[in-house]
Amino acid sequence: MRNIKCISAIIGLALLSGCADRVNVDSHINSAPPIFPDYTDVTLPPNIAPLCFSMPDSCGVAQFRAIYRSGDEEIVVKDNDGQFAIGQSDWNNLKRASSKIRVTIQAKKGDKWIEYAPFNLYIAKDRIDQYIVYRLIEPGYETWNEMGIYQRNLEDYEQSAIITNKMTGYGCMNCHAFCKNSPEKMLFHMRSDYGGTYIVGENSFKKLNTKTPQTISALVYPSWHPSGNYVAFSVNNTKQMFHTTDRNRVEVFDNASDVVVYDVKKDEIVSSPLLMSDRAFETFPAFSPDGKTLYFCSADSLEIPAKYDKVKYSLCSISFDEKTRSFGNVVDTLYNAREGKSVSFPRVSPDGKYLMFTLSAYGNFSIWHKDADLYLVNLKNKQVSPLSELNSKDTESYHSWSSNGRWVVFSSRRIDGLYTRPFIAYIDKNGKAHKPFLLPQKEKDYYTFLMKSYNIPEFTTGKVKVDQYVTSKIAKKDKGTDLKFSYK
Numbered sequence: 001m002r003n004i005k006c007i008s009a010i011i012g013l014a015l016l017s018g019c020a021d022r023v024n025v026d027s028h029i030n031s032a033p034p035i036f037p038d039y040t041d042v043t044l045p046p047n048i049a050p051l052c053f054s055m056p057d058s059c060g061v062a063q064f065r066a067i068y069r070s071g072d073e074e075i076v077v078k079d080n081d082g083q084f085a086i087g088q089s090d091w092n093n094l095k096r097a098s099s100k101i102r103v104t105i106q107a108k109k110g111d112k113w114i115e116y117a118p119f120n121l122y123i124a125k126d127r128i129d130q131y132i133v134y135r136l137i138e139p140g141y142e143t144w145n146e147m148g149i150y151q152r153n154l155e156d157y158e159q160s161a162i163i164t165n166k167m168t169g170y171g172c173m174n175c176h177a178f179c180k181n182s183p184e185k186m187l188f189h190m191r192s193d194y195g196g197t198y199i200v201g202e203n204s205f206k207k208l209n210t211k212t213p214q215t216i217s218a219l220v221y222p223s224w225h226p227s228g229n230y231v232a233f234s235v236n237n238t239k240q241m242f243h244t245t246d247r248n249r250v251e252v253f254d255n256a257s258d259v260v261v262y263d264v265k266k267d268e269i270v271s272s273p274l275l276m277s278d279r280a281f282e283t284f285p286a287f288s289p290d291g292k293t294l295y296f297c298s299a300d301s302l303e304i305p306a307k308y309d310k311v312k313y314s315l316c317s318i319s320f321d322e323k324t325r326s327f328g329n330v331v332d333t334l335y336n337a338r339e340g341k342s343v344s345f346p347r348v349s350p351d352g353k354y355l356m357f358t359l360s361a362y363g364n365f366s367i368w369h370k371d372a373d374l375y376l377v378n379l380k381n382k383q384v385s386p387l388s389e390l391n392s393k394d395t396e397s398y399h400s401w402s403s404n405g406r407w408v409v410f411s412s413r414r415i416d417g418l419y420t421r422p423f424i425a426y427i428d429k430n431g432k433a434h435k436p437f438l439l440p441q442k443e444k445d446y447y448t449f450l451m452k453s454y455n456i457p458e459f460t461t462g463k464v465k466v467d468q469y470v471t472s473k474i475a476k477k478d479k480g481t482d483l484k485f486s487y488k
Contacts, residue, residue: 023065026112033105033116035084037438040119043426044437045128045407047155050091051121051437054083054444055105063108071097083444088156099123122434124426126406128154129181129459132422132439133162135174136452139419149176149188151464157442162464167472169193176456177231179224180350181403183464187222187231194475199264200466209480212269216256219269223286227322231262232285232294239305252365253308257283259296262483263325269485272327274318281311283364286346286355287320294320294327295346295355297364299337309362312337315346315355315377334377335384342366345398348379350405354431355379356387358397367397367411367420374399374410376431389433390425402459409457410436420453 032040035053044051055064064079068086073094077084086094094101101121107114130153137147148164165171171192179185187199197208197219210219210233219233237255259275259282262268275282279301286295297313304311315335319328334355335343344364346357355377358366366372373391377384390396392414399410408427411420415438425436439454441447 023106023108023113025106025115027114029114029116031117032119035105036444037440039121039437041122041435042437043122043124043434045126045154045426046095046123047127047130049154049156049440050086050088051440052083052085052442052444055079055107056082061107061109065106067104067106068094068101069104070094070101073097085442095123099125124406126404126426128407128424129402129404129461130155131183131460131463132409132457133176133178133460133464134422134457135176135455137455138451139453146170147173149173151460152439153463154439157440160463161468162466163188163468163471167468168475171195174456175220175222176458177222177224178458178460179228180226181459181461183460183462185224185228186464186466187224189219190475196475196480198471198474205470205474207474207478207480208267209482210262210269212483212485214485215260215269216258219260219262221284225261225287225320225322226289226291229264230287230291230322230325231264232259232287232296233262234259234283234285234296236283251308251363251368253304253311253363254281254283255304256301257281259283259285259294260485261285261294261320261325267481267483269483270325271485271487272318273487274327274329274331281313281364283313284344284346286348288348289350289352291322292319293317295334295348297343297346298331299342299364311364312342312362313344313364314338315343315357334382344372347400349401349427350403353379353405354427356399356401356408358399359386367395369397370395370413370417372397376433378431387433390423390436395420398456400458403461407459408433409439409459411454411457412436415447419447419450420455421447422454422457 036056039051066077066084068075075090077086102118104118105116131151133151135149149162152159173190176188184202189197197210199206215235216237217235220236221234223232236257260269260271281299284297295317298316299311299313302311314333314337317332341359342362344358344366348355358372359375360366360369360372372395374387374396376387394417395413397411399408409422409424412423422439423436426434
């Protein structure tokens, strides 16, 4: 027997009542409703927070209703100012009842009811990591007032700060990274007055001074080795340029860049001439899950900035031996930029089967390139394919994998072309991507009023427990550990 509930959202409160008063539908619309965010026919993890969405165009509509059907469960939600919000317990009941939730939207115009074509919400068996971590920053990147690294519980709507620059003199902080999605082993950089790389372990907190006489900069883009004993970094001489007429508003390019590996235990940096060539720009390192391969991006060094739009990065790899801290003698190329476009942000799936990267017309900092799309490499047969289900007409850029490899989160500007928002998508065991969905929020206008971009979304399996006051104290009083450099 079907279990039926009716929920009326009035001033933020959910009131339960009987639903015997079913409406008589006068006409049907053969298309799905224009809800925002677009959650129609998306695949969801079983532990995701309830989806809140709205009907933006409510002109002339006296009332909306959303009917959720799943197995023997049926729940009717009445709108509150065009917003549909379902309670956690009812949401859980729907997800448990069936792997498919059917949603039908009805609208009352005058004294007539119309009904949109129903859409489905598919519930996957694979869970998602409980948290994502991201930086919130103004979209231009050239200036800011406040910024911080935050974490969001995906099973509800709780967001909390890991560290904000209010605690450290309003300097820049960036490039947070985690070892195998663990909240207990992370790093991030601070720049300006309290500059350094901060590595947080289970029972340790270390500040590093990472510029050496042999490297062109302090450490930049990181990737943890699965052992936790090493971190690959790029070192970059980076500049910004701002366009007045080009649709790609901000340009970030390197005058020079190399790739190095930091030994966590010995506080040493090691590298190879194959990763520090004067003839090439090397950047964006990424370790394989077994730690035996280091992927990176490499481009022929051209005159910068005169030829900034001619620089194209290939996807390359080199072997790494963690026992000897040595690199292979050969660099392999998985995607050659001579094929036409430029690679950035390589990230390997936890099972080692796939590598996801961003492809754009030129350069390596694709977060402002409107043509930037996500691609997938099958590492067994080296086949490269566009992730058409994930891509839009605007920028898709930074991305990361969940610990089980079934979910990815990526940054996209598809909503307004200005702010990057986090989208989540299911990747099945065959590498097929499913329609992405915008990170759910509790209020329909959350993204409208948030004047920040989400930067570097990363999955973690639990909550990061970093004391902001301890971090601030170390930043201000600790002189930091100087690193040594050696070739291997």
